[in-house]
Amino acid sequence: MDSPRRGNHLKSWQAIIFILFLILFFIVSFYFFKFPLASHFSFLFYLAFSGWSLILLDFGSVKFLIFLSFLLGLSGLLFQWVGFSFEQLWKRKLFLTGELLVFWFIWQWIKKSRSREEKEKIEQEKILKELRKNSEEVTKETENYLLQLNNLESKINRFQLLSLAMRELGSLLRANEIQKKLKDLLVTCFPETVGVVSLEPFEISRDPFSKWIGERYVPLLITDLKEDLRFPETTSSSKIGSLLAAPLVVENKIVGLARIEGRESHLYDNDDLRLLDMLTMVGSLSLENAHLFSKVQGLSVTDTLTGLYTHRFFQERLNEEILRAGRYHLDLGLLLIDVDHFKKCNDTYGHQVGDEILKMVAEFIKQKVRTSDLLARYGGEEFAVLLLQSGYQTSYLVAERMRQAIAENLFFISGQGINIPGQGVSTLGQTLKVTVSIGVSAFPEEATTTSQLIRIADQRLYQAKSAGRNRVGGKEG
Numbered sequence: 001m002d003s004p005r006r007g008n009h010l011k012s013w014q015a016i017i018f019i020l021f022l023i024l025f026f027i028v029s030f031y032f033f034k035f036p037l038a039s040h041f042s043f044l045f046y047l048a049f050s051g052w053s054l055i056l057l058d059f060g061s062v063k064f065l066i067f068l069s070f071l072l073g074l075s076g077l078l079f080q081w082v083g084f085s086f087e088q089l090w091k092r093k094l095f096l097t098g099e100l101l102v103f104w105f106i107w108q109w110i111k112k113s114r115s116r117e118e119k120e121k122i123e124q125e126k127i128l129k130e131l132r133k134n135s136e137e138v139t140k141e142t143e144n145y146l147l148q149l150n151n152l153e154s155k156i157n158r159f160q161l162l163s164l165a166m167r168e169l170g171s172l173l174r175a176n177e178i179q180k181k182l183k184d185l186l187v188t189c190f191p192e193t194v195g196v197v198s199l200e201p202f203e204i205s206r207d208p209f210s211k212w213i214g215e216r217y218v219p220l221l222i223t224d225l226k227e228d229l230r231f232p233e234t235t236s237s238s239k240i241g242s243l244l245a246a247p248l249v250v251e252n253k254i255v256g257l258a259r260i261e262g263r264e265s266h267l268y269d270n271d272d273l274r275l276l277d278m279l280t281m282v283g284s285l286s287l288e289n290a291h292l293f294s295k296v297q298g299l300s301v302t303d304t305l306t307g308l309y310t311h312r313f314f315q316e317r318l319n320e321e322i323l324r325a326g327r328y329h330l331d332l333g334l335l336l337i338d339v340d341h342f343k344k345c346n347d348t349y350g351h352q353v354g355d356e357i358l359k360m361v362a363e364f365i366k367q368k369v370r371t372s373d374l375l376a377r378y379g380g381e382e383f384a385v386l387l388l389q390s391g392y393q394t395s396y397l398v399a400e401r402m403r404q405a406i407a408e409n410l411f412f413i414s415g416q417g418i419n420i421p422g423q424g425v426s427t428l429g430q431t432l433k434v435t436v437s438i439g440v441s442a443f444p445e446e447a448t449t450t451s452q453l454i455r456i457a458d459q460r461l462y463q464a465k466s467a468g469r470n471r472v473g474g475k476e477g
Helices: 001-034 036-057 059-079 086-170 175-187 210-217 268-303 311-328 342-349 351-368 392-408 452-467
Strands: 192-196 220-222 241-249 253-262 332-339 376-377 381-390 410-413 418-420 424-426 430-433 436-443
Touching: 086 175, 175 241, 175 253, 175 268, 175 351, 210 220, 210 241, 210 253, 210 332, 210 424, 253 268, 268 311, 311 332, 311 376, 311 381, 311 452, 332 342, 332 351, 332 392, 332 418, 332 452, 342 351, 351 376, 351 381, 351 392, 351 410, 381 392, 392 436, 436 452
Parallel strands: none
Antiparallel strands: 192 253, 220 241, 241 253, 332 381, 332 436, 376 381, 410 430, 418 424
């Protein structure tokens, strides 16, 4: 910035110095030569014109006007030639020669200044060129650094999303909640595309992309469907341009699919594929945890042999239902069921047959009650049924129909390992008759607390067994 200003100052000083020299030339010429009045005005005009040309730095014009000024002075000298002696003429020639030398020196100084300015201009252009080149390199480097910074920020954001996904998905223990959260994460990661998380059975899908994933158990990336040779049958009819999909795998089985798609091509790349793969991997682990939790929870509340609820769970639910029935003035009926002569059956046929009988009786009882009723294995060969919104009479009738149906039914036991008295171990199977004894109690007609309800039913069960078994114990005894 300083070099152009210095050049402008130099040009201004050149103009001022040259004008001063012309004024000096005019004063001296006027004093010695006494030019006519017309010559004075002409000389002043060319003097002003020369100064104006010099300020504009048109050096060709300056050179020409200096020559005109010289001719004007020479014409004035010739005009008064006759009135002067040889000696005076000789002095004027010397003065004119000196004046021409002064003009020559001025002109050489101007040329050198001009040459210096041109060199400075060339140097300035070189410097500017270097600066532009350096500026372009700096710009490119800056753009490169910004691109790397954006990529780094993108990776950091993705790692943060993965960390968030691991925390949020890891805290969920229901498949539908995991499905919803995973879909929300897909929308966050890919906001401008359509995201779908499906947990439907994989076999029902006729989609070629799902079929491709189901055969290979690997994620799928399609950058341009029209150019993808793996799916030639879909290129003409599909409105999909780009697609990302990855399986959700639990216990080596595909249970669902996470998929995002867009109408335009080249929307996704390998980084997006890796991100989706990691998200589905976290989702798969969460689904597997939920599945295992459901199994453990089921084992903690259900009997492993019969599949009915456990005694502990039945007690908890019985307390809850009694509180609810008391609050809303509802009836409850309790049945305690015991398999008759079960110990004798175990001793005669073996524990394996005893287990089969318990499973069959449990399934038979389950078929005779409503799905809303609560059925549990109460003890070794005892079962408990809580009949919701059922009074004593209804509960007694249900118990009697159940006892009668079991007594009339023939239970077929497979022959593997059955010990039949007098025949040894049978491999053909055996048909057995089974009977049960049942005790009935009702809330709030007969009992107002859990312990009372159970005690009454247990007493009536004991009465039924004491009276000969295969009967229902109730109020009538």
